[in-house]
Amino acid sequence: MVVRIEADYLMETSIDPERAALVLAGEQSSGTFVAVPGETSELKERSGARLEKLDVLGSIAGPSLPGAKSGSCVVQAKITLSWPLQNTGPDLPNLMATIAGNLFELQEVSGLRLLDFRLPEAFAKAYPGPQFGVDGTRQLAGVAKGPMIGTIIKPSVGLNPSETAALAATLAKAGIDFIKDDELQANGPSCPFEERVRAVMTVLDEHSQRTGKKVMYAFNLTGEIDDMRARHDLVRDLGGTCVMVSVNSVGLGGMLALARHTELPIHAHRNGWGYLSRHPALGWSYPAWSKLWRLAGADHMHVNGLNNKFSEDNDSVIAAAKSCLEPMFDSKACAVMPVFSSGQTVLQPWETYERLGTADLIYTAGGGIMAHPQGPATGVKALREAWDAAIAGVPADDYAATHPALASALNWYRS
Numbered sequence: 001m002v003v004r005i006e007a008d009y010l011m012e013t014s015i016d017p018e019r020a021a022l023v024l025a026g027e028q029s030s031g032t033f034v035a036v037p038g039e040t041s042e043l044k045e046r047s048g049a050r051l052e053k054l055d056v057l058g059s060i061a062g063p064s065l066p067g068a069k070s071g072s073c074v075v076q077a078k079i080t081l082s083w084p085l086q087n088t089g090p091d092l093p094n095l096m097a098t099i100a101g102n103l104f105e106l107q108e109v110s111g112l113r114l115l116d117f118r119l120p121e122a123f124a125k126a127y128p129g130p131q132f133g134v135d136g137t138r139q140l141a142g143v144a145k146g147p148m149i150g151t152i153i154k155p156s157v158g159l160n161p162s163e164t165a166a167l168a169a170t171l172a173k174a175g176i177d178f179i180k181d182d183e184l185q186a187n188g189p190s191c192p193f194e195e196r197v198r199a200v201m202t203v204l205d206e207h208s209q210r211t212g213k214k215v216m217y218a219f220n221l222t223g224e225i226d227d228m229r230a231r232h233d234l235v236r237d238l239g240g241t242c243v244m245v246s247v248n249s250v251g252l253g254g255m256l257a258l259a260r261h262t263e264l265p266i267h268a269h270r271n272g273w274g275y276l277s278r279h280p281a282l283g284w285s286y287p288a289w290s291k292l293w294r295l296a297g298a299d300h301m302h303v304n305g306l307n308n309k310f311s312e313d314n315d316s317v318i319a320a321a322k323s324c325l326e327p328m329f330d331s332k333a334c335a336v337m338p339v340f341s342s343g344q345t346v347l348q349p350w351e352t353y354e355r356l357g358t359a360d361l362i363y364t365a366g367g368g369i370m371a372h373p374q375g376p377a378t379g380v381k382a383l384r385e386a387w388d389a390a391i392a393g394v395p396a397d398d399y400a401a402t403h404p405a406l407a408s409a410l411n412w413y414r415s
């Protein structure tokens with residue numbers, strides 16, 4: 001159990017690494033660019049950040065980022081800083097300003113990436129964490145085991161509420177477990193939130209009365225706080241079972257307001273992640289960043305997918321997905337359901353299952369279902385067949401020999 005707040009960074013500097021690390025520690029606690037009269041040694045002892053660990057990894061060819069102090073040699077180091085809990089209290093937005101604030105732009109570093117952090121138990125008491133997580137989501141969606149097969153309404157924008165509902169009805173009939181709005185579709189005049197929810201819930205209710213299966217639909221309620229609360233209430237009152245939010249758009253304050261209000265699982269979309277992470281010498285690692293949202297109350301978190309349409313490599317995707325299930329505190333695991341999404345098709349389930357070692361996930365394919373040559377219903381069938389084969393350990397082509405939906409999808413995506 002940690003007593004102080006601890007954060008690990010990958011740091012790059014052209015000055016003495018210990019000096020650079022101490023500048024970071026000073027700037028993020030009691031110090032500034034010059035000594036000030038009130039910063040006594042007692043105050044520093046009480047409130048100053050400490051350099052707990054410094055491992056110099058070696059030198060690199062040149063600075064990764066512009067604007068840093070230059071020197072004869074650029075070195076990379078792993079450092080751990082710590083802060084007394086008394087500086088912020090168990091307070092997530094202000095934790096963020098402390099461990100991931102001004103330090104990224106200090107001249108002493110030409111690269112800084114937050115790799116991980118650990119928090120005292122007081123944070124576990126102060127915040128809700130996921131209310132549904134894996135088990136609660138499975139229960140609400142009626143999917144006891146295996147992956148939750150899902151999709152994203154595509155085209156992302158442009159369909160009106162009744163067109164969206166008609167697509168949802170087709171997908172439900174095809175046996176899908178999970179549908180979500182795209183992050184680009186929240187409350188635009190061409191597809192207003194309330195009309196969309198009413199139209200979609202009408203068809204999902206009809207389907208549930210007929211079959212007993214309530215498809216989970218994550219309605220994108222991203223917006224201002226009062227609007228998000230009202231949109232949540234509408235979804236709940238109409239029998240919906242999930243809401244979605246773009247976490248970078250609403251920030252921690254918005255997420256916390258929603259999490260303290262919600263009676264439904266929160267599907268956390270990470271759009272914008274690229275600006276926080278794409279340069280390897282800057283920003284956040286996913287396991288660190290996702291901890292903020294897990295503790296704040298996310299139940300599902302996007303982790304990209306193998307062989308995705310973005311720039312992230314597969315090792316990083318698997319590490320991100322695994323981190324969603326790793327316990328954050330002794331008293332509160334904050335485990336969330338990883339959501340594989342981005343360029344997913346019938347091609348990736350085998351490697352995904354083999355590398356992840358569990359099917360506790362939501363697997364959403366937008367283009368990967370909608371673009372199936374025989375239409376979205378066959379797209380759903382093919383994706384489920386791909387996952388059945390992956391879990392049974394049967395190679396794709398062997399399974400496809402007796403499963404035509406999978407066979408045509410494999411041909412389509414391989415061509």
Ligand SMILES: O=C(O)[C@H](O)COP(=O)(O)O
Pocket residue numbers: 152154182183309341342343344364365366367368
């Ligand atoms: O919101 C998402 O997760 C993406 O739009 C995924 O879409 P795709 O499956 O068509 O890549």
Ligand SMILES: [Mg+2]
Pocket residue numbers: 152156182183184
């Ligand atoms: Mg999208």
